[in-house]
Amino acid sequence: MQVIRYFAVILFISYCTLVHAWSFEDHGEIVYIKNEHLLLGFNSKDGTLRQFDDIAENSPLLTETNTKNSLWQIQLQTPSEMIPLDIFSASRFRIEKVNTRYLQMIWSDFREIDNPDFEVVVSVRLNKNEPVSKWKIYLRGIGERQIEKVVFPKINGLKEMEAEHLIVADWMGSLLKEPRKYMRKNNRNYFGWAYPGHLSMQLLALYNPGKTGLYLSCNDSSAYRKNFGVGLDPQGYLSFQIDNFPEYDTSSDTYSPDYDAIISTFKGDWITAAEYYREWAVQQKWARESRLKNGLVPSWVEETALWIWNRGKVQGVLPPAEELKKRLGLPVNVLWHWWHGCPYDEGFPEYFPPRDGETLFKNQITKAEEQGIKTLVYMNQIQWGNATESWEKENAFQHAVKETDGKTITHVYNIFSGKALTTMCMGSSFWRDKYASLAGKAINDYHVGGIYMDQACLGYLCYDPSHGHPLGGGNYWVKGSGEVTRQIRSSSRSTDKIALSGEGVSECWLPYLDLFLTLQVSKERYAGVEGWQTIPLFQTVYHPYAVSYGSYSSLLSPPYDDLWPKESAPSDTLQLLNESFNEQFLMEQARSFVWGIQPMIANYKDFLATDRKEEIDYLMKLAKVRSQGLKYLLYGEFVRAPEIKVPEKELKISRLSIYAGREAERVTELQGSFSTIYTAAWKSDDHMLGIAMASILDHTFPVKLRFDTKTYGLQPTGEIFLIKENGKEKIGKYHNGKINLTIQLSPKDACILEFTSDNQSTLGNR
Structure with missing residues (x-):
């Protein structure tokens, strides 16, 4: 059997070599590297990738028209202009096959730049007994020029697989069926995800379920800033790419990322890809230093049976939690927005005094604590309102993230006032000290149980030389974020452990945050039912290393901040949604339960226990069952479930702003099969x-x-x-x-x- 398989592989390689030799005879010979799983072929005249074949599946992954696509692209910044370079910018090229599994390619003599020493070197090597290729790029002779971005590798001309699925580690994880069709329909030729940021893990994959799949990753254990991207060209072919961002460093004449790009083939589905990534991921420093794995997460966080996410003054937040705790008979804790004295998404970071006043706020926090209810209060980790008094008074502009042109990243989140927030730099010690002192005040003076650090699991590039961090790329963002959490914890005078939460999930923040808010469980409420689907990709890899909690799941229309303009307030805030959307609530809660996520209800009011009794009883049941099985649903490792045939049903889905509805934007009713x-x-x-x-x-x-x-x-x-x-x-x-x-x-x-x-x-x- 082995002999037959050996000759079949030899015949397949010979056939592919012959076909490609005919196809490319005018463009140079093809230089191959191979192992028993993969065959890669590069043009000897320019270095274009002509073959990427899965030998075991007899499957070429590239189209034969992949003749003029560059493996890399460089944006070279000079004092006067930005110069784009790719493999076709070089006048000289040579390829060196070191052995059957390893080659190097060198491009030099670039027409666009006057520097004979500038070279781009790429190495590609195959693992001995695995369908794994490792890609590395090295730039030398940079001189005093700045490299803003290095796109590498860029794998173009991916052939269409039948029943294609694209998965991306977009926070919890997203799956897109038939990505080419979706991109054409929505006039999108590119999707990109920032890491660290919305890309919670260095992983994306394209596959046909049960057949061949292509896997893209990095073995970066130091959280360097990069983007992963998927493109669609006019011919309908997909491409994978990684955008690498070097530090601006005129003292260095070279650049090479401190990691390899990993391109592999696999047979299976998104769980297969996650399991493969997990083998590497759980050996990294962030997993070894995970707060959950090392017993550093406050016990009250681990014991939480149910979260309430309410907003506004004390009376609308803590009494409902107290009532629900009595009804459930298990620990209930609170995620609290709009407790602060400033308008939401406008007045940050002028949080104090609380809108209930200091005395009432403190008394109610103490009363809740006595009943075993802890509070996580909202404090955005990176935003400063540029219409606030403190923005001018404290010269906040100096400590904001700067783009290459010196401009800030400013965005209007508050559609009612039109006032903007500006992104602050985690590489700035001023901003870290500022935020840590505010969080410390909430913990030490107001005795809250912890801080929900909104937008904590994001990362940005900053080019401000006054901040003291490397300019542009690097890994200073995660380091700065980790330093903030250390400052907050070290300044705490609380007798109980405080909890620090982030928005979304991310492997880089496992050593720094106690829990992660997983809003994608309710993705349909803000993104509808078409296109990207949420999958528990992050939980599949990291569930025993991270406490994930929460959703947007609600039975009521959204509230409206009392500090926003009165004329914009809708008339039906916190009113019952139509009963037709009750199954959406059940579906969201069922997902959270089986995916190992601590359950949450948003906008809870006492009357729901009677007016939506069946839904609230279901939530109670899930919380109680979960509390009996924490060894699985809190500490367990996700594994593939046995195949079970279950019915699907068309559900009515409400799509509406989960923060604040408007009269002009009422509930959009959608329908999907679930x-x-x-x-x-x-x-x-x-x-x-x-x-x-x-x-x-x-x-x-x-x-x-x-x-x-x-x-x-x-x-x-x-x-x-x-x-x-x-x-x-x-x-x-x-x-x-x-x-x-x-x-x-x-x-x-x-x-x-x-x-x-x-x-x-x-x-x-x-």
Whole structure:
């Protein structure tokens, strides 16, 4: 069998070589490197990539028309102009094949610049026994010029795969089916994601489920600033690229990123890609120093059964939390917006005094604490309102992020007042000290439980030389953000551990933040039902390393800040949404439950317990079941669930601003097909298997499970338990390494099925 496979591979390589030789005979010979998995071919005259073949699947990944696409692009800044360079700018090129799996290419003698010493060197090497290629670029002879951006690698001319799926680590994770069709329909020829920033992990992939996939990543363990991008050319071919941002450093004559680009093939789906990334990711410093993994997260955060996200004055925030805590009988904590004395998205960072006044605010915080309710208060980590008095008085402009032309990054978030916020620089010690002192005041003087640091998991390039950080690229942003969290914690006089939260998720912030707000669970509320779908990509990689919590899930129309213009206030704030959207709420909560996310309800009011009883009861049930299975849904590792056939249903979806609705922009009703039963599988530290299930159906449904225990590292014999809101019970045993089980899910039901090998301990929290 091995001999047959060997000759099949040889014939495939010979065929591809012959075909490409015919196709490119006018453009030079093709120089190949290969291992048993991959075959890469480069033109000997200019270095264009002509072949990228998955040998195991007999699958060429590039179109044969990929003849004039550059592997790299450089933006070279001179005192007078920006000079773009690519491989066709060079008058000289040579290729050096070091061995069968490794080659180097050198471009020199560039017509656009008067510098004979300037060269671009690219090396490509294949791992010995894996479908992995590693790409490196090196620039030398830069002189006193500045390199603003190096696009490398850029893989053009990707052939269309049948039933294509594109996945991106866009915060939690996003999946786009048929990306070419979507991009053409929406007149988009490029998508880009910043890392560190919305790109929470260095990962994107294009694949046909169960067949060949192409995987793009970096082995950067130091959080250097970069972008990942996907492009579509006029011929309909996709491209992958990484934009690298060097530090502006006139003292250095060379540049090379401190990491490799990784381009691999794989067979599977988004879970396969995440598992492959996880092998590398959990060995990195941010995972080793994760606050959750090292027991540094405050215990009250880990014990939280339910979050309330309410806004405004005390009376609309803490009493509802107290009522819900009594109803649930488990820890309930608060994410609190609009507690501050300034208008939201306008007056930052003039948070003090609180809008309820100092005395009332402090008294109510203390009262809530006595009832076991903690508060995370909103304080944007990087924004300063440029219409505030403090902006001028404290010369905030000097410490804001500057672009290459010296301008700030200013944006109007507040559509009602039209006043803008400006992005501050985390590389500026002034801004770090300013923010840390404000957070310290909230913690030490007002006794809040922690700070929700909005926009904390973002990163920017700054070119202001007065800030004391490298200009442009580098990894100073994450370092600065980490320094702020250290300052806040070191200044805390709280007897309990304080919690620091970020918006979104990010691997870079695992050592610095205690929990991460996961709003993509409710993506349909702000982005509709077409296009990008949310997937738990980040949780698949990092769930045991990060507490994720929250959603936009709400049964009411949004509130309106009392400090915004009165004439813009809509008439139906905090009114019940139409009952037709109740299933959307159930769906969001079911997702959160099975994906291992701490549940949250936004805009909670006491009357919902009666007016939306079924929905609130469902939320209570999920929170209670989750609290019984924390070894899986808080500390467990995501694994592929057994294949389960579940029905889908057309649900009505409300799309409306989740912060503040307007009379001119009422609820948009959409419709989409969604699963009615949600499942996910989790492995615990003691090697047990938990399968979480949540149904939003209004009738009983039989769920059939058929799988081999060895798939999950279980012994051939063991016991099966059913975990519900009141505890767990044994429901059977399994034998001979086979699970053959049917469970009847009741209407609006939730549970965790636990599978334990013989001689293993029973369920207990970590």
